[in-house]
Each structure stands twice: as structure tokens, then as C-alpha cells.
Amino acid sequence: MADVNIDWPWQYSFPPFFSLQPHTETRSKQIAAWKTLILEYFKASKQSTLDIHEATNLPVFNNTAINRKLNTAALLTILNELQNSGNAAPTDKQKNIWEIYWHTLEEWGNIIYTYIMNIGATNSVLTIYELTQGDDVQNEEFYGLDSNVFIKILKALETQGKCEVMLFDDQQGVKFF
Amino acid sequence: MGLIFGKKKQVSRITEQDKAVLQLKQQRDKLKQYHKRIGICLEKDREVAKKLLNNGQRERAKLLLRKKRYQEQLLQRTENQLENLEKMTHDIEFAQIEIQVVNGLKRGNEALKKLNDALSIEDVERILDETREGIEKQQEIDSLLSGVLTSEDEDAVLSELDSLIAESLPEVPSEDKMDVNLPELPEVPSEPMKGSLYKITLEIYLVLYFSEKKPVKKVPEQVALEA
Numbered sequence: 001m002a003d004v005n006i007d008w009p010w011q012y013s014f015p016p017f018f019s020l021q022p023h024t025e026t027r028s029k030q031i032a033a034w035k036t037l038i039l040e041y042f043k044a045s046k047q048s049t050l051d052i053h054e055a056t057n058l059p060v061f062n063n064t065a066i067n068r069k070l071n072t073a074a075l076l077t078i079l080n081e082l083q084n085s086g087n088a089a090p091t092d093k094q095k096n097i098w099e100i101y102w103h104t105l106e107e108w109g110n111i112i113y114t115y116i117m118n119i120g121a122t123n124s125v126l127t128i129y130e131l132t133q134g135d136d137v138q139n140e141e142f143y144g145l146d147s148n149v150f151i152k153i154l155k156a157l158e159t160q161g162k163c164e165v166m167l168f169d170d171q172q173g174v175k176f177f
Numbered sequence: 178m179g180l181i182f183g184k185k186k187q188v189s190r191i192t193e194q195d196k197a198v199l200q201l202k203q204q205r206d207k208l209k210q211y212h213k214r215i216g217i218c219l220e221k222d223r224e225v226a227k228k229l230l231n232n233g234q235r236e237r238a239k240l241l242l243r244k245k246r247y248q249e250q251l252l253q254r255t256e257n258q259l260e261n262l263e264k265m266t267h268d269i270e271f272a273q274i275e276i277q278v279v280n281g282l283k284r285g286n287e288a289l290k291k292l293n294d295a296l297s298i299e300d301v302e303r304i305l306d307e308t309r310e311g312i313e314k315q316q317e318i319d320s321l322l323s324g325v326l327t328s329e330d331e332d333a334v335l336s337e338l339d340s341l342i343a344e345s346l347p348e349v350p351s352e353d354k355m356d357v358n359l360p361e362l363p364e365v366p367s368e369p370m371k372g373s374l375y376k377i378t379l380e381i382y383l384v385l386y387f388s389e390k391k392p393v394k395k396v397p398e399q400v401a402l403e404a
Contacts, residue, residue, distance in 0.1 A: 124270060125198040129206040164191055166199055173199035175191055 006044045009037055018068035020077060034070075034078045039087060043102035048146035049091070050098045052076065091148075099149055108142065108153040113162055115140055116176045128154075128172040147172065198269050205262045208255050215252050219245055361388050 011017040011033050021027045041060040042048065052075055055061045061070040070078075079098055082088035086104035091097045103111065112131070116122060119136075128147050130136070137143045142150070154174050157163045166173040222245040229238040323331075363384045 125195045125202060127199065127202045127206050129210075130202065134206075134209075164189065166191055166196065168196070171199055171203050173202065175195055177190065 006040050009033060012037065012063060013066055015066050015068050018063070018070050018074075020074045031078055031081050035082055035085070035087070038078065038082065038100065039102040042100040046144050048099055048101075048149045050079075050100055052079070052096055052098065099146070099152075101149065103141075105153050105156045108145075108149075109157040109160070109162075111140075112142055112153060113157060113176070115142075116163075122176045125166070125173055125175045128174065131174070192273075194269055194273055198266050201262055201266045201269070205259060205266070208259050208262065212252065212255050212259070215248050215255070219248055219252070222248070363388075 011030075017030065017033070021030050037060065041058075042050075050058075052072055055072070055075055056069050061075065062068075076095065079088050079090075079095075082100070083090070086106070087102070088098050088100050091099055101108065115137075116126075128150055132142065132145050132147055132150055151165060151167075151172065154163055154165045158165055161177065163174050163176045166175065222241055226238045226241045226245070229235075229241065363381075
């Protein structure tokens with residue numbers, strides 16, 4: 001997915017952007033810019049997971065034109081910031097694999113629930129596959145969303161009593177209420 | 178609200194039927210995936226067969242087309258199966274809805290029964306009787322109270338009421354006010370006018386004379402004299 005079409009911010013071609021700035025104010029601005037860039041990039045490429053050791057393979061963290069890479073420590077700092085705003089979460093204890101949510105789980109929950117309400121699918125059983133890969137959802141924003149992330153969204157909805165996730169053996173489904 | 182729902186959640190709202198539907202839908206998804214795969218395969222085979230033909234390898238192309246034909250049949254079959262699955266899931270879902278409808282009717286019926294139980298006919302009769310008694314009592318009190326007034330007073334009250342009603346009504350325009358006195362207009366001469374000025378003035382005077390006798394009483398004589 002190297003050819004992701006997004007509007008690269010001017011900072012992307014600005015070498016100091018790729019190393020964390022010591023000055024607090026500059027740094028917070030820098031991190032904010034990084035956050036938007038990362039979310040934008042993952043949204044455009046429809047990716048949800050990020051392995052921090054593979055991060056430099058992604059163009060977003062590696063601008064070959066100016067020969068700058070974001071190092072792992074800086075990336076971790078930014079990811080932690082993203083986690084604070086609900087836009088990312090590590091999937092393992094070593095914080096090697098991260099999930100990026102360009103909508104927070106709650107936002108996603110609302111989007112999906114609104115969709116379900118609109119098509120009148122409350123009170124019926126749907127599979128995760130048909131919600132993320134089905135023909136009916138091709139124009140929805142959550143089309144092609146990672147199924148693990150999708151289940152997390154549904155679990156969040158479940159705590160609100162809006163749905164119930166069904167996971168038996170290899171079956172993944174959900175019933176909305 | 179979250180708390181209420183949170184507590185409710187202990188009882189799963191997923192029924193056995195839901196699980197069955199899920200299984201069916203899962204199966205459908207798998208079939209769809211299979212369907213997609215065969216579709217892609219077919220497309221590829223066609224391309225390859227074309228290439229083989231161009232290279233003059235007729236036999237191999239034929240073999241490939243045979244394979245393609247077989248896969249097309251498979252595709253057809255999966256489509257049928259998909260249809261069956263969809264039908265089945267719809268049937269189940271519809272049956273679930275029917276059950277809900279029946280349950281709703283049952284509950285409604287029970288509620289209605291309870292309400293009817295609460296309202297026995299004797300009760301209604303008793304209530305009606307009591308109401309009647311109440312009305313009678315009210316009338317008695319009424320007559321007692323209005324008894325304080327003499328019949329003259331009653332008449333006065335009625336006439337006042339009448340006058341109030343009359344005032345509140347809009348006035349009806351009376352007949353004589355309707356026809357306004359329009360002054361009579363002179364007749365239009367039927368023939369074109371001829372002759373000298375005096376003739377015309379004479380005519381005017383005559384008309385005026387007939388319509389309003391007094392003021393021009395003498396004038397026609399004068400005119401006549403002049404003539």
C-alpha cells in the first residue's frame with residue numbers, strides 16, 4: 001500500500017518533523033501534526049494495524065525524498081498520545097503491534113449503529129463478514145475494516161446494550177437491538 | 178440507563194434461533210467467498226485459453242475451456258445453494274417475527290382480560306346508580322336553592338338573559354333602510370335631437386317640472402311665452 005493518496009502536510013517534507021523536538025510547545029504541535037497525519041494515512045489506506053518494527057516500511061514514517069525516518073521511540077510517544085485520545089491501542093503487552101482507529105471506537109459504534117438503524121436491521125443477526133466485506137456495505141465507511149477492530153467496536157456497543165456479539169467456535173456474528 | 182442495561186445483559190438476548198441464523202448466514206458468507214473465487218478463476222482461465230489459442234495450442238485451450246465449463250456449473254450450483262440458504266434464513270427470521278406477533282397478541286389479550294375483570298357489570302351498574310343518585314341529589318339541592326327566588330325574579334332573570342342574547346347578536350339590517358331613495362333619472366330621448374336650443378331647454382324644464390313640481394312651477398310658462 002505504498003501508493004496512498006493523501007494530502008501530505010507541509011511538515012512531511014520538513015526534516016525536523018521526523019525527530020521529536022525538545023521544546024515543549026513545539027513538540028506538542030509536532031505530535032498533534034503527527035497524529036492527524038497518521039490517522040489520515042491509515043484512513044486512506046484502510047489499514048488498522050501497525051507493527052512498530054515494520055513502521056519504516058510505510059511511506060508515512062519514511063520520507064525517502066528527504067531521507068528522513070521516524071525512529072521507534074518517537075513513534076511510541078506519538079502512539080501513546082493517540083492512545084490517550086482513543087485513536088490507538090496496543091494489542092500486545094510489549095506494545096509492538098498497535099491498532100489505529102481513525103474514528104474512536106465510540107464514533108465507530110455510532111456510525112455502525114446508525115447504519116443498522118437506517119437499514120432496519122435491528123433485532124436480526126448479521127455476520128461480521130457481511131458487515132465488513134458484504135456487497136451491501138461497499139459504500140459505507142466501515143467497509144473493509146479489520147474484523148478484530150470491528151469486533152472491538154461491537155463489544156463497546158454491547159456495553160451500551162445496543163447489540164450482542166456472538167462468538168462461538170469460528171462463528172462471528174452480532175445481533176443488534 | 179447504562180446501569181439498567183448492564184444488569185439486564187446477564188440474560189443473553191440471543192436465542193437458539195439466532196444462533197441458527199448466524200450459522201446459516203456464515204454458510205452464506207462462505208458460499209459467497211467461494212463464488213467470488215470461482216468467478217475470478219473463470220476470468221483467469223478465459224484469459225489463459227485465449228493466449229493458448231493465439232499460440233496455436235488448441236488442445237490445451239480446449240482442456241482449459243472444459244475445466245472452465247465445469248467451474249461454471251459449480252458456480253450455478255453455489256448460486257442455487259445460496260438461494261436456498263437465503264430462503265431458509267428469511268423463513269427463520271419471519272417465523273421469529275410471527276412468534277413475536279403472537280406473543281404480542283397474547284399479552285394484549287391478557288391485558289384486555291384483566292381490564293375486563295376489573296370492570297364487572299355489577300360494578301358498572303352500581304356506579305351508574307350512584308351517579309344517578311348523585312344527579313338527583315344535585316337537582317334537589319338546585320331546586321332548594323333556586324326556590325329562594327320568587328317566580329317574578331325568575332322572569333326577570335329570563336328577560337335579562339334574553340336581552341343579553343339580543344345584544345350579543347349582530348343587527349339585522351331592516352327593510353326600510355335597505356331601499357335608498359334614488360332620484361328618478363330623466364328618460365333618454367329615443368330620437369336624435371333636433372331643433373333649436375329652446376326646445377331642449379323646454380324639455381329639460383318639463384322633465385324637472387314633472388319630477389319636482391315646486392321649484393320650476395312657473396318656468397314652463399315663461400318659456401312658452403318666449404316661444
